[in-house]
Amino acid sequence: MVGGGGRRKKLRFSKIYSFRCGRAAFKEDHSQIGGPGFSRVVYCNDPDCFEAGIRNYADNYVRTTKYTLATFLPKSLFEQFRRVANFFFLVTGILSFTPLAPYSAISAIVPLIIIVAGTMVKEAVEDWRRRKQDIEVNNRNVKVRKHDGTFGLTEWKNLKVGDVVKVGKDEFFPADLLLLSSSYEDAICYVETMNLDGETNLKLKQALEVTSFLHEDSKFCDFKAVVKCEDPNANLYSFIGTLESEEQQNPLSPQQLLLRDSKLRNTDYVYGVVIFTGRDTKVIQNSTDPPSKRSRVEKKMDKIIYFLFSLLFLMAFVGSVFFGISTEDDLENGKMERWYLKPDDSTIFFDPKKASIAAIFHFLTALMLYNFFIPISLYVSVEIVKVLQSIFINQDIEMYYEEADKPAHARTSNLNEELGQVDTILSDKTGTLTCNSMEFIKCSVAATAYGRGVTEVERAMDRRNGSPLVQPNVNGLNRTDDSLDNRPAVKGFNFKDERIMNGNWVNERHADVIEQFLRLLALCHTAIPEVDESTGKITYEAESPDEAAFVIAARELGFEFYKRTQTSISLRELDQVSGKKVEREYKLLNVLEFNSARKRMSVIVRNEEGKLLLLCKGADSVMFERLASSGKKFEEATIEHVNEYADAGLRTLILAYRELGEEEYKEFEEKFSEAKNSVSADRGALIDEVTEKIEKDLILLGATAVEDKLQNGVPDCIDKLAQAGIKIWVLTGDKMETAINIGFACSLLRQGMKQIIINLDFPEIQALEKAGEKDAIIKASKESVLIQIKDGKAQISTARVGAEAFALIIDGKSLAYALEDNMKNMFLELAIGCASVICCRSSPKQKALVTRLVKSGTGKTTLAIGDGANDVGMLQEADIGIGISGVEGMQAVMSSDIAIAQFRYLERLLLVHGHWCYRRISSMICYFFYKNITFGFTLFLYEAHASFSGQPAYNDWFLSLYNVFFSSLPVIAMGIFDQDVSARFCLKFPLLYQEGVQNILFSWRRILSWMLNGLISAMALAISYFTLIQHIFIWGSIAFWYIFLLIYGALSSNFSTTAYKIFVETLAPTPSYWLVTLFVVISALIPYFTYSAAQMRFFPMYHGMIQWIRYEGRSNDPEYCDIVRQRSIRPTTVGFTARVAARSSCLKNKMRSQS
Secondary structure, three states: OEOOOEOOEOOOHHHOOOOOOOOOOOOHHHHHOOOOOOOEEEEEOOOOOHHHHOOOOOOOOOOOOOOOOOOHHHHHHHHHHOOHHHHHHHHHHHHOOOOOOOOOHHHHHHHHHHHHHHHHHHHHHHHHHHHHHHHHHHOOEEEEEOOOOOEEEEEHHHOOOOOEEEEEOOOEOOOEEEEEEEOEOOOEEEEEOHHHHOOOOOEEEEOOHHHOOOOOHHHHHHOOEEEEEOOOOOOOOOOOEEEEEOOEEEEEOHHHEEOOOOEEEOOOEEEEEEEEOHHHOHHHHOOOOOOOOOOHHHHHHHHHHHHHHHHHHHHHHHHHHHHHHHHHOOEEOOEEOOHHHOHHHOOHHHOHHHHHHHHHHHHHHHHHHHHHHOOOOHHHHHHHHHHHHHHHHHOOHHHOEOOOOEOOEEOOOOOHHHHHOEEEEEEOOOOOOEEEEEEEEEEEEOOEEEOOOOOHHHHHHHHHOOOOOEEEOHHHOEEEOHHHOOOOOEOOEOOOOOOOHHHHHHHOOOHHHHHHHHHHHHHOOOOEEEEOOOOOOEEEEOOOHHHHHHHHHHHHOOEEEEEEOOOEEEEEEEOOOOOOEEEEEEEEEEEEOOOOOOOEEEEEEEOOOOOEEEEEEEOHHHHHHHEOHHHOOOHHHHHHHHHHHHHOOOEEEEEEEEEEOHHHHHHHHHHHHHHHOOOOOOHHHHHHHHHHHHOOOEEEEEEEEEEEEEOOOHHHHHHHHHHOOOEEEEEOOOOHHHHHHHHHHOOOOOOOOEEEEEOOOOHHHHHHHHHOOHHHHHHHHHHHHHHHHHHHHHHHHHOOOOOOOEEEEEOHHHHHHHOOOOOHHHHHHHHHOOOEEEEOOOOHHHHHHHHHHHHHHHOOEEEEEEOOHHHHHHHHHOOEEEEEOOOOOOHHHHOOOEEEOOOOHHHHHHHHHHHHHHHHHHHHHHHHHHHHHHHHHHHHHHHHHOOOOOOOOOOHHHHHHHHHHHOHHHHHHHHHHOOOOOHHHHHHOHHHHHHHHOOHHHOHHHHHHHHHHHHHOOOHHHOOOOOHHHHHHHHHHHHHHHHHHHHHHHOOHHHHHHHOOHHHHHHOOOHHHHHHHHHHHHHHHHHHHHHHHHHHHHOOOHHHHHHHHHHOOOOOOHHHHHHHHHHHOOOOOOOHHHHHHHHHHHHHHHHHHHO
16 A cells, blocks of 8 residues: 555556557647636645735636525516516506505505515525535535645535645546546546546546656645646637646646546546636536526416506506596586586596596506406416426326436426427437446347347337237347346346357357457457455456446356456456366557547457457448458348347447468557657557558458447337427437437437438548648538538438438537538528437537527427536526436536436426426416406496596405405416326327427417407316316305405405495395306306317317317227327337338338339
8 A cells, every 4th residue: 555545556558558648749739828818827736825816716616506695685576577567566566555546555565575475485495406406516525635734525615726636436526627646657547528528438538747656645745836728618628738847847638637527437546636616617617507497488478468568558548538538528517427526626636627637647547457457466376386286297106216216306397388398309318318338239240140138129119019028030039028038137238149158159150250259359448357356256447338348248158358467368268179268368469449530449469379369349331341352251241230230229340350470560560659659749640540551451250239228218208209299309429320329229210211411521621630720621621511511401302391201410520610600590401301310529518509509590499408517508508408317416407497317207297297287377377367357347347337437346355366366276276287188198199299389279369269258258168177176276266255255344344345244235135146146157158168069079179189089988999099199100200100100111112113
C-alpha cells in the first residue's frame, strides 16, 4: 500500500494502446491563451490565494428551482397576475372600494385572495420538491485537500476553483477537473460519459507526465501550478489550456479534462484540480434556466377570456348607452319617468342634467356587475383538478417499477392536458430506450447460424402473431422463450444452442473454424479480468458493454480469459483432442484499437507455437473488402445471416484473421513505433496509414450478433405510440451504426424503408480536414449538407404519396450546419416528410436546438424524454420534459416535468392519462364558460328589465359564491373523474389519441357551441362516466344551495340584506317556483340530448365508435376490433405492427407481379 493513495495498478495501458495515449503537442489554438475567450487562470492547490479571490469565480452550487426565497413573492405574483382574468379581478376589486361598486368590497376581494393564495401555495410546494433534489446533489461528499495537508470529506457545493480533489472508483466527478494522476502508473483512467453524451463505451483519459508522480496524498505538500485555459463554454469535446509548473509550460487538451456528472470506472482513484465549478461547468453550460411552461389549452383559455372581455365591454357599452338615454329623459317638462330614482334631487350617478357623465360611471359599474361572465374560480379550479390528476398519475400501479421501487412522479401539474396532445416525441437512446447492457445472443460461424435466444423485438412480433413461445428459426431449429431454459442467467450472455454449448462444438463439421472463432473472441479486446479471491469467480472490466459480452461468451463456450499482463493474455481453452481445459499463454504484441473512422479493432499475438496471428473484428462495411480471395469461403452465407440479424435489430461484427510472416511484422513494427511516437498534428493519420497495410488479406471466420438490450416493452410501446399517430425522433450521442441498430431493434427502421443518410464522410472533405483549412472545410461541409437535404426532399416528392416510408439519419457534424438559419427550415421539411428521424453524435446543445426547431416549426406539442444530464436542455426546451429515473444521476429527473422509471410507461402516460386529462380539462373549461354565460346573461336581462340602473339581480354573497362554491364542485368532479372510454380501450384503440393532437375537443367551434348552448344546455349529459363522488357533488351542490339559502336567510337582515327569509317565506310556499324550476331543467336538456343522440348515430367521433363497441358487447370480437384499429396503420407508420403490415404488403405485391 502506498500512503494515502491505495494500491497502484501495474498495467501500463499506454504501452498496449496505439492511438489514444501519446505525447501532447502545442497546437495553433494554444497561441490564443490569454486573449479573449481564453482568460481563465487557476491557481492549483491554492484556491484561497489573493489572485484567485479577485477573480470571483462561480461557486459549485447548482440550482434547478424556479424560485428563490427572494424572488418567490414577486415572481409568483407576476405569474398569477399575468393571467388576464386575475388582473381584471384585481382592477375590479380595487374599484369595488369606490361608490361605483354595485356590491360590497369584501365580497369582491375575498374570492380573489383565496384563489391567488391557493395557486401560490401549490407553486411553492412544487418548487420545494425541486429544492430538496438540489440539496441532495449539492450535499454529496468528495475528498478534498485541506489546509493541513490531509484529504477530508466536504460537500460538492463547497468546492472552489483550484481545489485538489480525490475521486474514487464508481464516483461522479463533482466539477470539471484537470486530471493530475491516477492509480495507474502512467496516470490513465477510464471515464464513463453516458450521463453527458449517451455513450456507454468508456473513454480513456491520461494526465500530463509532469503531474503523474502525484499518486499519494503526501506528494501534494509542495505542489503548485498555474493553469491558463479557455473561458467557460458549452463545447463538451474541446479544451485548450496550458499548465505552468516549475517555469515550464505544458499543453492541455480534452484528454486531461474530467467533466462533471461523468463517472470514474475501472480505476481505483484519481487526483484532479477543479477548473470549472457550478454554472461554469460544461454540463450546466449545456442546460438552460428552468422555463415557465404553460399548456396550449391554458394559452387558448386566455384567448377565450379576451373574447368574453370583448363581450363584457360590449354589453356594458350597450347598457350605458341605453342608461344615458333613459337618464336624460328622466326629467322632461317636470315629469319624472323613473320617479323612484329621484331625478330632481339625484347624485351625479342618476343626474339627468349630466347624463353623459352618468353613462360613463354606469359603464364602470356595469363592468363590475357583468364580471361574472369571467369565471374567477376557473383558474384555481383547473389547478385543483390538475393537482388531483397528478396524484392519480403518481399512484397508478401500472406505472410503478417494482424492481427499483420507483413510481411515476408528476413534478409539475401544469401540463397534464398537454400529455394528450403530443405530436412528436424526441427521445434519447442510451438509458432511455436501452438498458445500457449488451447480450451475446447469436453468431454465424463457417456459414452456419447458431443461437436461438429471443430478442425483445422478436418477442413483440411473436405476441403480435399470437405465438409467444415457439417460432421456427434458421437451420430447422425451434426458437423458444427463455422461460423454457432452466440454466442460471449470465449477465451479457443470452445464447442458447446445444450444438456448440457444453463443449459440443468439437463435434461440429467445422470445429477448427469454431475454435479459431472463439479464440479470437477471447483474445481480441482490451478487457481486464478481476478475480474474487474468496470465490475464485472472474469478472471483466471492459471499455464497452459489447466487448464484455464477447469475452463472457468466449468463456461460456469454452475459452476462458483469466489473466492479462502488459505483454501477454492467458486463456483456459477446451482442447479439441483431449476434451479437457488447457492453459495457454499468448504474447500480446500490439493492440490496434477501435475508433469511429476505422470501424474495426485488431490485436497481434504470438502463440505458443511461435506463429504470429493478426485477429480482427469490425463492421461489415469495412471487413468484407479486406478479405483475401482465399478467405471468402463463407462470405455469401455470412452476409445473409448478418442481414437477418440486422432485421432482428441486433448489432453485428465480422470476425477474421490471418497469419503474419516474421519479416512482414518486423517492417510493420518499425513503421508503427515511428508513427506512434510522432508528436506532429497528423499522428493519427500516420498510424492509420500503417495499420491499413497490415489489416488486409484476412480469412473470414464468421459474425457475432449482440443485442443492445432494449428496456422491457420498448417495441410494444413504440408500436402503440406510432399507431396513435405520434412521430418519434431519436437524438443520441452514439455513433451512427449503433443508432441505426437500435432503430431496427425498436422498429423505428425496417427492411425496405428508404434511408436518407446525411453525413460528411466524403474524401474531398476528409482531405480538407487533413490539410487543416478551416474556412474551406466549413464552406465545403455547408454545400454538401445542403445538397444532401435537397436530394432527400426530391426523393420524397417523387415517391408515390403514402406508398413508401422514408427514414432520415443525420450525424452531429452535418446537424450543426443543418440547424443554421438559412438551412433549418429546409431540414425540418425533409424530417417531417420522413416516418422516423435519427440524429447521431448529437451534443446536448444540438438536442435542445432540434427540439426548439420542431416545436416552433410545426407549432405542435413536443415531448422530450431522456435520462442523463446531456438531455437536460432538450427536456427544458420541449413542451413536456419526461425524465427517466434510472440508475444514472438525477440531473434529467430534476429538470423534467414528469419522471417515470421506464420508457414503456410512456404508453400509458400518454394514451390513457394524457387522453383523459385532455378530455376532462377541455370539457371542464367549456362547461365553466357555459355556466358563467348563462349566469351572466340573467344579470344582463335583469338589467334591461330595470332600465340598466346598475342594480344586481342577486345578493352580494350569492354573486361571489356562485363561482367559488355553488357551481364549482360538480364541474371539478367532472374534471377529475369523467371518462369517455376505459383505460383498456384507450390502449386497444390508440388512434383515439388523435382527438387531442387535432384538438377536436377544444376547438373554437366546440367552445362557441358551448357558449351558444347557454340556457339550453346542461352539465348532466356532458358527463360520460358517473362515479359516487360525482353523484355526491352534483346533488350535494343542489342541496348545498338550498341549505345555504335557509341558513343565510335566517341571519339578521342587516347581514343577509335582500336574502332575508326569501326561500322560506317567498319561494318554497309557491308551487309555480317548483314548476318553473322543473320546466327550465327539461327544456335545457332536450335540445342537447337530441343533438348528442343524432351525432352518436350518424356521425360519431372516434371515442363514440369505441363506446358503441363496448355497449354492443363487441369488444372481444377480434375481426370487428381489427377493422376499427386499421385506421391506425399507414405505410408511413413505424413500429412492429407496421413492419408486419409492410412485409405482408410486399409479399402480396410479389405474388401479384408473379401472377
